[in-house]
Amino acid sequence: MLASANNGIENNKLDDTTTTNQEWKLFYNDHIFNKLYLVFAGPFPASPTSSFGHIFVLLEPKKERPFLLWDAIDFSANITNIGTFEYLAKGLLGSLEGQYKEISFYEKLREYTLKESRSLWLFPIQLDKEESKNFLFRFFNLSNKICPYRFTNSNCASQIYNLIKLSIDESFKQENQLVFPHTIINGLKNRISDPIFIESIDNLLKENAKKITLNTCGSENKLLEYNNVNDAILLNKLEWEYSQDRDHLTAEEKINLQKLRKKVSLSNGNGYNNFKSYPKEFNIHPTTLAGSGLQISKREGIEYLLMYRFGIHEYFENCNVYPANDYLSLLKLELGIKKKEIKINQLMLFSQTSLQPTSYLSNYLSWKLGFGIQKKYEFRDRQLASGVFTGLGYTVSLFEDEITFSFLINAEPIYLQKSGFSFLSGPEIITLWNISDRIKWMNCFKGTMKNIYNPEIYYYLENNLGFEIYKKMMLLLSYKHSEYDNLYDIKLNFYIN
Amino acid sequence: MKKTSVFLALFVLLSLSLFLTSCATIATGTKQLVTINCNVDGATVSLDGVNVGKTPFTGEIKKNGKVLTIEKEGYKTYTIALSSSLEGLFWGNIITGGTLGSITDFTSGAAYKYAPASYQVELMAKGTSLNNFKQIYELKKYAMINMSNISIDLSKNNGSYLEALIYLTKMDMNKKTIEIIRKKLVESDGDQVHFGNLIVKLLVI
Numbered sequence: 001m002l003a004s005a006n007n008g009i010e011n012n013k014l015d016d017t018t019t020t021n022q023e024w025k026l027f028y029n030d031h032i033f034n035k036l037y038l039v040f041a042g043p044f045p046a047s048p049t050s051s052f053g054h055i056f057v058l059l060e061p062k063k064e065r066p067f068l069l070w071d072a073i074d075f076s077a078n079i080t081n082i083g084t085f086e087y088l089a090k091g092l093l094g095s096l097e098g099q100y101k102e103i104s105f106y107e108k109l110r111e112y113t114l115k116e117s118r119s120l121w122l123f124p125i126q127l128d129k130e131e132s133k134n135f136l137f138r139f140f141n142l143s144n145k146i147c148p149y150r151f152t153n154s155n156c157a158s159q160i161y162n163l164i165k166l167s168i169d170e171s172f173k174q175e176n177q178l179v180f181p182h183t184i185i186n187g188l189k190n191r192i193s194d195p196i197f198i199e200s201i202d203n204l205l206k207e208n209a210k211k212i213t214l215n216t217c218g219s220e221n222k223l224l225e226y227n228n229v230n231d232a233i234l235l236n237k238l239e240w241e242y243s244q245d246r247d248h249l250t251a252e253e254k255i256n257l258q259k260l261r262k263k264v265s266l267s268n269g270n271g272y273n274n275f276k277s278y279p280k281e282f283n284i285h286p287t288t289l290a291g292s293g294l295q296i297s298k299r300e301g302i303e304y305l306l307m308y309r310f311g312i313h314e315y316f317e318n319c320n321v322y323p324a325n326d327y328l329s330l331l332k333l334e335l336g337i338k339k340k341e342i343k344i345n346q347l348m349l350f351s352q353t354s355l356q357p358t359s360y361l362s363n364y365l366s367w368k369l370g371f372g373i374q375k376k377y378e379f380r381d382r383q384l385a386s387g388v389f390t391g392l393g394y395t396v397s398l399f400e401d402e403i404t405f406s407f408l409i410n411a412e413p414i415y416l417q418k419s420g421f422s423f424l425s426g427p428e429i430i431t432l433w434n435i436s437d438r439i440k441w442m443n444c445f446k447g448t449m450k451n452i453y454n455p456e457i458y459y460y461l462e463n464n465l466g467f468e469i470y471k472k473m474m475l476l477l478s479y480k481h482s483e484y485d486n487l488y489d490i491k492l493n494f495y496i497n
Numbered sequence: 498m499k500k501t502s503v504f505l506a507l508f509v510l511l512s513l514s515l516f517l518t519s520c521a522t523i524a525t526g527t528k529q530l531v532t533i534n535c536n537v538d539g540a541t542v543s544l545d546g547v548n549v550g551k552t553p554f555t556g557e558i559k560k561n562g563k564v565l566t567i568e569k570e571g572y573k574t575y576t577i578a579l580s581s582s583l584e585g586l587f588w589g590n591i592i593t594g595g596t597l598g599s600i601t602d603f604t605s606g607a608a609y610k611y612a613p614a615s616y617q618v619e620l621m622a623k624g625t626s627l628n629n630f631k632q633i634y635e636l637k638k639y640a641m642i643n644m645s646n647i648s649i650d651l652s653k654n655n656g657s658y659l660e661a662l663i664y665l666t667k668m669d670m671n672k673k674t675i676e677i678i679r680k681k682l683v684e685s686d687g688d689q690v691h692f693g694n695l696i697v698k699l700l701v702i
Binding site for chain 1: 530612613614615642643647650656657658660661664665679686688
């Protein structure tokens with residue numbers, strides 16, 4: 001029977017009365033660990049609600065054990081007998097039940113790197129003997145209790161973060177706000193070391209498929225040499241494919257898998273590595289960006305700009321930052337100041353864009369969704385549009401994702417300041433080019449049809465060049481062109497921790 | 498914070514309207530083809546109290562079932578609450594073996610998914626020690642779920658998946674053991690259930 005833990009994790013201090021508990025002693029001896037890893041699973045491209053990533057903890061046991069069998073500690077919602085909409089509603093309101101549980105690392109690895117195509121980042125966290133004991137004791141007390149689960153502030157990230165922080169410092173005030181990946185990295189910066197990166201299976205397959213193609217080109221001997229490797233790749237590819245949204249395998253598919261397993265086990269293919277981990281730098285933007293700048297318009301003169309953004313990041317921000325293809329803002333504000341008059345150029349209360357490239361393996365949709373107010377530059381009379389901004393399409397990439405092209409069809413039911421309710425639709429092509437680790441170029445071409453009956457057609461072109469001056473400062477140069485006007489922006493943005 | 502929740506709610510609901518179309522093709526029909534294997538053949542499979550067949554079971558089962566029961570004389574009756582999956586919206590994703598929707602407490606047995614819509618149920622014989630049951634369960638589950646990766650590691654004669662399997666069998670990691678594992682995999686003809694059954698026989702308890 002599960003007990004209720006109304007007070008979350010705050011009442012679980014290690015004291016003399018509890019340390020004599022036999023059950024705890026057994027648990028402690030079984031779980032005593034050398035090192036703790038904070039594991040960060042990247043965004044799940046197929047699920048908009050997973051763009052924040054997922055967090056769990058991995059324990060490297062004191063007693064040597066293969067890492068696939070290490071214990072992972074996870075906090076997730078219990079959705080037994082709950083429908084999807086009920087889950088979403090309860091999750092937002094905080095009436096879901098969440099629970100800590102222990103699971104073998106190979107299962108988490110399979111879940112994330114295979115089924116959901118997510119790469120993992122393992123951050124070692126330094127804890128001394130007493131802190132490690134505190135951590136285990138808190139987990140021991142929570143492992144069979146129910147805690148409230150809320151998507152925003154009582155989720156995997158906040159619970160795991162609070163658990164680690166309280167193990168280090170019992171007086172830590174629990175984080176009750178929205179916990180972003182950056183919050184955790186920053187909050188544990190004195191304890192955290194450089195991460196180890198584990199590639200997702202589809203990334204491994206992509207890499208190896210290229211290698212095989214190159215090596216087998218024009219040489220029969222090479223083809224024979226790599227044939228065994230091909231079988232291993234094919235086996236891994238089928239496993240990946242079947243772990244995606246498949247409700248069952250046909251008899252033929254099952255037999256093919258069985259034959260392939262047997263064939264691979266008897267082969268001498270030593271060229272395919274089905275697991276890859278290596279140290280990799282992890283860059284993430286602070287949640288807040290503030291900036292100022294100038295906008296020079298051919299028709300309307302100079303306007304001073306003030307910007308504020310709260311969230312993960314935007315696609316014009318510098319490259320090589322986690323998450324690579326997902327962009328999220330919970331609040332975006334841009335004010336234009338001209339002759340003592342202050343106007344809103346943009347007030348987005350939510351905006352998310354996912355531009356995951358498709359490949360021969362994965363075929364994720366690209367999409368964008370935002371709510372708020374935006375100044376529209378494509379019309380002859382510049383005006384504010386308020387409403388919902390959506391787009392759906394695909395992204396393709398070149399040169400190992402250094403350049404991506406996104407093709408979206410936009411649909412925007414909005415209220416225009418001067419024309420009233422309108423429906424805007426049309427294609428948008430976004431090109432993102434990571435010129436270097438510090439320079440990013442973004443080009444956007446948009447064709448807009450205003451209203452379906454008596455349609456008016458407009459086009460709009462935007463170019464942005466972002467320079468990372470240093471880690472917390474970015475210079476953004478923009479050129480915006482429409483039938484009506486040409487605009488030049490220069491903005492200096494600062495990241496605030 | 499309340500504002501954020503409201504906007505997130507709107508966002509999620511709107512996003513779903515975009516993404517449900519892809520799920521709908523999967524969720525058509527009210528039944529789902531499933532395979533339920535068990536460590537004991539001939540165990541009765543019941544869904545919401547209605548007998549649907551015996552193990553090994555392959556057949557169509559209604560998607561909105563709530564409770565699955567597997568029973569056989571001499572074994573503890575195993576019952577699992579089924580949940581609808583967030584991603585799938587169909588019955589096939591239910592017994593996830595320890596992730597969302599199920600907690601394995603080993604009081605009467607355990608179950609896990611080893612392939613799409615294919616589940617392995619381990620019934621606990623009355624009088625079996627919990628420790629032995631857990632060791633067999635962990636080894637068989639690992640072997641069945643990771644069989645393809647074990648095959649790939651066998652082709653290299655090393656690798657993390659093979660190493661973990663050998664650790665669970667409590668044998669030493671050497672050429673002889675690797676050959677024994679390879680032999681079992683070949684003997685199983687690449688079939689996960691058969692491989693799992695052969696591997697547990699290697700366990701040194």
